[in-house]
Amino acid sequence: MDAFIEACFKAAIEVEAFIRSTEHHYGCEPQTEGAGGDLSINYDLLAEEIFVKHLSSFGKILSEESGSIGEGKDLIIIDPVDGSDNLMSEFPYYGTSIALKRDNRTVAGIVCNFANGDCFVRTENEHYRRSLFREDEREDVHANIHAKVGLFEKPGLHPDAARTLMDTGFKFRSPGAVALSLAYAHSALYMVFVGPMRLYDVEAGLYLCEDLYTYRSKDILIVSHNKDVFAKILTIFNLSEASE
Structure with a gap:
């Protein structure tokens, strides 16, 4: 190795x-x-x-x-x-x-x-x-318990959820590189990606996030080191904790 x-x-x-x-x-x-x-x-x-x-x-x-x-x-x-x-x-x-x-x-x-x-x-x-x-x-690498912002890749594909996140007080940035955003997930409050899950985009990054709370379906990925934040974001997207 x-x-x-x-x-x-x-x-x-x-x-x-x-x-x-x-x-x-x-x-x-x-x-x-x-x-x-x-x-x-x-x-x-x-x-x-x-x-x-x-x-x-x-x-x-x-x-x-x-x-x-x-x-x-x-x-x-x-x-x-x-x-x-x-x-x-x-x-x-x-x-x-x-x-x-x-x-x-x-x-x-x-x-x-x-x-x-x-x-x-x-x-x-x-x-x-x-x-x-x-x-x-x-x-x-350790979770940043002082994190104030999340990372939301392609929020335009889920405008209602993006608005609800902001209204709920969950600030986010959308820097535009999925693997990097997954790599920085321990430093952010949460990470959300909406779109097709291509191996090139998520395979390495998801492995880096193996110790975090994770939801993954064919078109939504949610990651957070904070259990309560993770649960609230699942609710915003009308999801259950059991990933597909």
């Missing part, structure tokens, strides 16, 4: 350096529709090449851009650039998402924010946050 995590960081560091050094207009040029259904840009495709170079020896890769790549017993699910629209808009909330599945079970998740270097890692034995740029900056 250590070798896999090390390879993920080598790839992430190379991708971040590539994004930082590449002419923005070139990196943002659209190319083709990716396997996940979104339009791939040069940043997406060239970042994918870097991840494949570093990770293909560890198993079969399932990427948002090109779909299935290579062979292997283990499955590596990647979103090479999570938050491509943010990157194109020069909004500092974009990164990468990597999940390792073994025997149909997720055993490692890594999500990095290229804009500030925050990286979140979870394996069967540890869960920590470290810097992409300074390896010595590392700390265990």
Whole structure:
């Protein structure tokens, strides 16, 4: 596992350096529709090449851009650039998402924010946050009991719930990168995502949130470290605690 995590960081560091050094207009040029259904840009495709170079020896890769790549017993699910629209808009909330599945079970998740270097890692034995740029900056992940705001991805798909959350006093932000928002869920009061649940978007992030209260259906995901907040948000969405 250590070798896999090390390879993920080598790839992430190379991708971040590539994004930082590449002419923005070139990196943002659209190319083709990716396997996940979104339009791939040069940043997406060239970042994918870097991840494949570093990770293909560890198993079969399932990427948002090109779909299935290579062979292997283990499955590596990647979103090479999570938050491509943010990157194109020069909004500092974009990164990468990597999940390792073994025997149909997720055993490692890594999500990095290229804009500030925050990286979140979870394996069967540890869960920590470290810097992409300074390896010595590392700390265990804990719930932030002082959190005042939640994260709501795609609130426009549930305007009534968004209004009720605000009327109830549940403030939220909508930064636009699902894997990153799941990675930051321990720091936020709650995290909500409305929309199709693609593996590239949620596999690594959900593994990072394994210790939190979680509801997941085919089109709604709710996560919180606060049991009472979690129950209230379920009520706002007219949901029961038993996920589908």
